[in-house]
Amino acid sequence: MSLNMFSLEGKTAVVTGANTGLGQGICVAYAQAGANVIGVARRSCQETADKIAAFSGNFTEVIADLSDVSLIPHIVEEAGKAYGRVDILVNNAGIIKRCDAADVTMEDWDSVININEKMVFFLSQAFAKTWLADGKGGKIINIASMLSYQGGIRVPAYTASKSAVMGVTKAMANEWAGHNINVNAIAPGYMATNNTENLRKDGQRSEEILSRIPAGRWGTPEDIAGAAIFLASDAAAYVHGFTLAVDGGWLAR
Numbered sequence: 001m002s003l004n005m006f007s008l009e010g011k012t013a014v015v016t017g018a019n020t021g022l023g024q025g026i027c028v029a030y031a032q033a034g035a036n037v038i039g040v041a042r043r044s045c046q047e048t049a050d051k052i053a054a055f056s057g058n059f060t061e062v063i064a065d066l067s068d069v070s071l072i073p074h075i076v077e078e079a080g081k082a083y084g085r086v087d088i089l090v091n092n093a094g095i096i097k098r099c100d101a102a103d104v105t106m107e108d109w110d111s112v113i114n115i116n117e118k119m120v121f122f123l124s125q126a127f128a129k130t131w132l133a134d135g136k137g138g139k140i141i142n143i144a145s146m147l148s149y150q151g152g153i154r155v156p157a158y159t160a161s162k163s164a165v166m167g168v169t170k171a172m173a174n175e176w177a178g179h180n181i182n183v184n185a186i187a188p189g190y191m192a193t194n195n196t197e198n199l200r201k202d203g204q205r206s207e208e209i210l211s212r213i214p215a216g217r218w219g220t221p222e223d224i225a226g227a228a229i230f231l232a233s234d235a236a237a238y239v240h241g242f243t244l245a246v247d248g249g250w251l252a253r
């Protein structure tokens with residue numbers, strides 16, 4: 001067996017939410033593994049670009065608000081212009097709104113579902129159409145959550161969206177696996193990013209969470225690099241529809 005099967009040399013990856021957190025970590029990991037990386041974000045990805053430039057990797061950004069599905073053709077077109085054919089899509093961008101279930105507004109519900117669920121499916125569909133047309137396959141990696149498995153507290157729209165991500169990952173895999181398109185997901189545990197900033201500031205919740213993580217610490221963007229590279233690589237050729245938890249053991253409890 002050769003470790004070359006994990007290489008992303010010569011491949012091109014699109015990563016949404018590339019300016020910070022887990023998306024930035026995945027961009028850097030992919031570039032280190034040899035991929036050309038296209039970061040999609042609603043603001044500049046300069047910090048990500050600088051990290052990748054430090055080791056002379058390839059990175060280009062496409063600015064787009066991922067709450068707007070009408071921008072999908074623009075994203076696909078701009079991504080195609082950067083390095084030629086796109087081989088890998090990581091649907092990472094996502095939002096969370098914390099609120100008692102009794103007080104959740106329909107506006108907040110729709111904004112979470114639009115980005116975390118609707119965009120994930122339709123951006124995947126758009127890239128998959130290009131792969132179905134040229135017959136050369138591709139890889140889709142969706143970022144799910146512990147709340148793809150559990151209910152969570154004060155985040156019902158987020159739980160709905162991330163449960164849907166795990167379900168639609170399987171649904172897409174069932175239709176496209178025969179076309180050499182691998183659709184899988186990563187379910188990060190509790191990671192120290194902007195997404196969990198308020199949670200980590202809440203002394204009691206932070207303590208409850210930390211004491212339940214067998215690894216005894218919050219995760220970092222570097223912690224999901226290995227899973228993200230694996231699922232994007234030839235090594236995952238026969239892996240379809242699975243959600244891989246990278247959670248410090250959270251689900252094992």
Ligand code: NAP
Pocket residue numbers: 016017018019020021022023040041042043064065066067092093094095115143144145146187188189190191192193194195196
């Ligand atoms: P983060 O730092 O808040 O990153 C979220 C990313 O999504 C940011 O790049 C953000 O851009 C982008 N985004 C949000 N709304 C957008 C929009 N309308 N248009 C374009 N980009 C938008 O948090 P993170 O932890 O890295 O989150 C990445 C993914 O991991 C999310 O799907 C999240 O649900 C998931 N996740 C995180 C954890 C965790 O513990 N941190 C656990 C499980 C799953 P801006 O910077 O412009 O807002």
